[in-house]
Amino acid sequence: MTSPIIIALDYSSREEVMAFLNQFNQPLFVKVGMELFYKEGPAFIKEIKELGHKIFLDLKLHDIPNTVKQAMKNLAKLDVDLVNVHAAGGSKMMKAALEGLVEGTPEGKQRPLLIAVTQLTSTSNEQVVEEQGISSLTTSISLYAKLTEESGLDGVVCSPLDVEIVREAAKGEGFVTVTPGIRLAENSADDQVRITTPAKARELGSNYIVVGRSITKSENPVQTYEKIVSQWEGVTV
Numbered sequence: 001m002t003s004p005i006i007i008a009l010d011y012s013s014r015e016e017v018m019a020f021l022n023q024f025n026q027p028l029f030v031k032v033g034m035e036l037f038y039k040e041g042p043a044f045i046k047e048i049k050e051l052g053h054k055i056f057l058d059l060k061l062h063d064i065p066n067t068v069k070q071a072m073k074n075l076a077k078l079d080v081d082l083v084n085v086h087a088a089g090g091s092k093m094m095k096a097a098l099e100g101l102v103e104g105t106p107e108g109k110q111r112p113l114l115i116a117v118t119q120l121t122s123t124s125n126e127q128v129v130e131e132q133g134i135s136s137l138t139t140s141i142s143l144y145a146k147l148t149e150e151s152g153l154d155g156v157v158c159s160p161l162d163v164e165i166v167r168e169a170a171k172g173e174g175f176v177t178v179t180p181g182i183r184l185a186e187n188s189a190d191d192q193v194r195i196t197t198p199a200k201a202r203e204l205g206s207n208y209i210v211v212g213r214s215i216t217k218s219e220n221p222v223q224t225y226e227k228i229v230s231q232w233e234g235v236t237v
């Protein structure tokens with residue numbers, strides 16, 4: 001996987017996505033989530049792929065092990081680069097997801113990387129304590145990161161602010177951190193809680209940042225994308 005900046009294509013239709021992508025003269029690393037996938041389906045994944053873009057298919061599977069395994073077998077055929085589950089589904093579910101992915105990947109193709117969401121970046125410490133009955137967000141992230149690594153997955157989704165906790169819990173070299181919750185200094189947080197800037201995310205050790213509205217809702221998405229790339233690379237803009 002090349003670009004460390006993953007653009008979240010949180011649009012409802014093919015037309016909106018094409019209008020967005022047509023502004024860029026380069027292959028991108030994009031994220032397709034539930035909103036777009038449930039509307040446009042696998043055919044559109046193929047189309048985006050044929051345009052040369054890398055794809056993180058962010059469907060966050062969370063179900064009984066057999067259901068997740070069978071679903072992963074199907075997702076493996078879409079030739080995407082990255083897929084995910086919720087770590088809260090447990091080690092049996094995560095191992096089943098990996099099995100499904102391995103079994104479903106066509107011969108001669110590389111299987112997509114499989115990562116697990118620790119705690120959503122929209123979740124606060126108070127929420128974890130009050131609604132999930134866990135002692136702290138940190139405890140939960142640490143436990144899920146360890147469980148994810150022990151289950152054989154390739155990495156986690158977490159906030160950049162959690163990367164240090166993840167690295168302490170999952171020490172394997174090459175264990176990746178994919179981090180949403182990215183905002184430029186001038187952006188509002190929206191529904192996100194654990195946020196930081198692209199530069200800080202890199203400093204904290206994120207491998208990939210996921211950026212949605214800061215780019216897609218900006219007046220000039222290409223310029224904003226370039227600004228984020230520059231900030232990630234340590235160039236002040």
Ligand SMILES: O=c1ccn([C@@H]2O[C@H](COP(=O)(O)O)[C@@H](O)[C@H]2O)c(=O)[nH]1
Pocket residue numbers: 008010033117119120121122157158180181182190192210211212213214
């Ligand atoms: O913990 C998580 C997991 C996934 N996401 C997804 O990332 C993008 C973020 O979009 P922004 O507009 O930059 O907030 C979005 O597609 C989420 O579904 C996340 O934010 N947090």
